[in-house]
Amino acid sequence: MNALTLGPEGTYSHRATQAVADDIDFAESVTAIVEGVATGEYDRGVVPIENSIEGSVTESLDALADQRVAVVREVVTPIRHSLLAQTETFETVASHQQALAQCREYLNREYPDVVTEPVASTARGVERAREDSSVAGIGHPANAGDDLRVLESDIQDRSSNATRFLVVAPESERSDAGGKTSFVVYPNTNHPGLLLDLLEPFAERDINLSRVESRPSGERLGDYVFHIDIEAGLYEERTKGAVTELEEIANEGWVRVLGSYDTEHVV
């Protein structure tokens, strides 16, 4: 099985993907990863979806709403960042926007004068540090190799820092089995109580929601696509009933059922 994830080698996405496939290729953006699976080029794609400190990875949410794929597994992994550089004197810290944000308090406290440089991934930031002694990278300490020093470990602002990744597969592999299910809903209408209406089918059947997120639809200001995750599988009668009701409520738009899946914790 081949899989596509965020590169270059050494990203947290790469580490999560090792739990899923042996044959791993890299892309520069999560949109390209989801596209690689939707077009049939790859069997699996692994994208970060949510972090415990910084929240949603919005590019991943949008790619899931725009492309036709299934979600077949989620991988949750602790994120423990290190500061990697050639020397202790650097002017710039390069890393993924999410990683910079997860270490915001640390950077403000310890390096108030350095410039932060968002790059495509943590491993890309570490590459920048390898090429340029005035740059430090934030990433997994295993990326240090022989030419970079780990200046400090565990620099994330909370020790409980963790990221949730979704494993995407071709739409034909959508499964009804699993303890969680994800939906993307575009109601294409707006009235008082709309969100309440969308959530009631779950509440009435005693189905717990694990996440609700709204993203702009891009159609017009104030118009949203909703990402809903529930703690129930599509194989359950109560879930089937809730989906039918959801589809009725959103009948001017669409409901995309991404599938049911289980969670794996990877360290």
Ligand SMILES: O=C(O)C(=O)C[C@]1(C(=O)O)C=C[C@@H](O)C=C1
């Ligand atoms: O840059 C990486 O190493 C990634 O895999 C991306 C990513 C993210 O987008 O959230 C993954 C985990 C961490 O939260 C930081 C960055």
